[in-house]
Amino acid sequence: MIYINSIGQTTQLPNYSCSENNASIQFTLSSSFHSAWNQTSSCSLQQCNTSLNDNNNCLSSSTPCFDYRTINNISYCAPGILCSILERCNNITQTCSSNSSVCVINSCCSPQAVCLPLLATYMCKTGTDAYYLYFRLHRNQLKPFILVIGWFSTGNMSNARWGHTASLLSNGKVLVTGGYSVTVGILNSAELYDPSTGAWTTTINMTNVRYYHTASILSNGKVLLAGGADNSGTLNNAELYDPSAGTWTTTSNMTNARAYHTASELSNGKVLVTGGLYNNSINLNSAELYDPLTGTWITTGNMTNARWGHTASILSNGKVLVIGGFGNSGILNSAMLYDPSIGTWTITGNMTNARYYHTVSILSNGKVLVTGGFNGYITLNTAELYDPSIGTWTTTSNMTDTLELHTASVLLNGKVLVTGGRRNGNNVSNSVELYDPSTGTWTATNDMTNARYYHTASVLSNGKVLVTGGINVNFVTLNSAELY
Known part of the structure; x- marks a missing residue:
């Protein structure tokens, strides 16, 4: 689904959007940050009656619609709208600046009343299912068009690269750093993708060339790069990118x-780095913490197993789940939990x-989805779920493709988008599939334009997924980027 917002940005969304008078709204139905996210909270949002078709009810459809109430107890039926795009009502008059919005008092976005776009009620009254509706203003009438979601190319990066990182900044831009290019070698270049224009611009180079490093968004908005490798071996240095100044400092x-280590930002603002590979020969079990307040590192408890090529995920309880990887005894199926409150595993x-x-994804229900990877003999299509509440694993349905070095992104609708990767025998994939946590099933969706692995995927604030770089089927390093 594509629309043009008030600053001319072309946007593709996973659920619903519409625009009127150059102002746009967008909807997401499975996010914890929308206006109907908590039906049991004090805002008392109720599910609409979908069996009737009048001004206050909805047609039966796949759209979850909620009953929003004004200060005069007038009812409006609308989906859960992203809180970040809603205007706040006037504190005194309890009105909205636009005649196309109404002030509602039972939104869960904030204690203050918010402005509900009246076009949201249209979505619930008409309903949508397999296709998406695009609206534009034409002679004061809304004209609908039916479109299907898919992939389209966006501007190319200045450098082809793989083994790089991509970080979503607080201003909505994406910072891509380092990596390896066949023509240049290991890179210290960095560049920014602007979703509002679809263009890339270079920013100041990093202090060090590096790939296989980590990038972490700190609570102050800066980006911490740590470790990786250069032409002389493995690195222990770290540097910070300041988006407001566009500069790097060590x-x-x-x-x-x-x-090949992991880095996770904890709820206390510190960054936990785990494991990794030292000079292609030593598997590490050590872990350490970076404190942004002091700019220093301190060691914390060692993992039981040394490992690299593993994953680390921050659970809803604040603990960090580390799974799999390559260890001293071979490829691992073990999992460990780090407790930041006591610093132990x-x-x-x-x-x-x-x-x-492999990849890991934190689902909206709190469970952890693990997909694919390599077991030492074959590339896997298996997937399994970890339940933090009981500490156990259960299998879920297999992916369509066998994949390693792929990406997995949790979309705003709660589904998981798996892109690209490498199959058995170095066969590179451009396949894309979606996991639905509500059914535990996979469905194939539109293929990417380019087959790639060792790429990155970033979920943008507008709901799109930006895929960058990687290696293609001919083992060529890519500078291309595309959007889902």
Whole structure:
């Protein structure tokens, strides 16, 4: 679904959008940040009656619609709209600046009343299902068009690269750093993607060339790059990017040089770095913490197993789940939990399959979805779920494709988008599939324009997914980028 917003931005959304008088609204139905996210809270939003068709009810459809009430107890039926785009009502008059919006007092977005766009009620009254509606203002009438979601190319990066990082900044831009280019070698270049224009611009180079590093968004908005490798070996240095100034500054070095490690920003603002590979020969079990307030690193408890090519996920309880990877005894199926409050690790249930080069995704229900990877013999299409509440793993349906070095992105509708990767025998994929947590099933969707692995995927604030770089089927490093 595509629309043009008030600043001329072309946007594709996973659910619903419409625009009128150069002002746009967008809807997401499975996000924890929309106006109907908590039906049991004090705002008392109720599910609309979909069996009737009048001004206050909805046609039966796949659209979850809610009953919004004004200060005069007038009812409006609309989906859950992203809180970040809603205007706040006037504190005194309880009115909205636009005649095309109404002030509602039972939104869950904030204690203050918010302005509900009246076009939202149209979505619930008409309903949508398999297709998406695009609206534009034409001679004061809204003209609908039916479109199907898919992929389209966006501007190319200045450098082809793989083994790089991509970070979504607080201003909505994406920062891409480092990586490897066949023509240039290991890179210290950095560039920015602006979703409002679809263009790339270079920013100041990093202090060090690096790939297989990590990038973490700190609570102050800066980006911490740590470790990786250059032409001389594994790195222990770290540096900070300041988006407001567009500059890099060095910060203190890690205790251990490492690549193929993980970095996770904890709820206390510190960054936990785990494991990794030292100079292509030593598997690390060490972990350390970066404190943005002091700019220093301190060691914390070691993992039971040394590992690299693993994943680390922050659970809803604040603990960090580390799974899989390549260890001293081979490829691992073990999983461990780090507790930031005491700085220690505990073993939790093992995965059904040993794997590395896999992906993990935190679902809206709190469970962790693990997909694909390599088990030492074959590339996997298996997927399994970790339940933090009981510490156990269960299998879920297999992906359509066997994949490693792919990406997995949790969309605003709660589904997981898996893109690209490498199949058995170095066969590179451009396939794309979606996992639906509500049914536990996979469905194929439109293929990417380019087959790629060792790429990145970033969910933008407008709901699109930006895929960058990687290696294609001919082992060529890519500078292309595309949007889902």
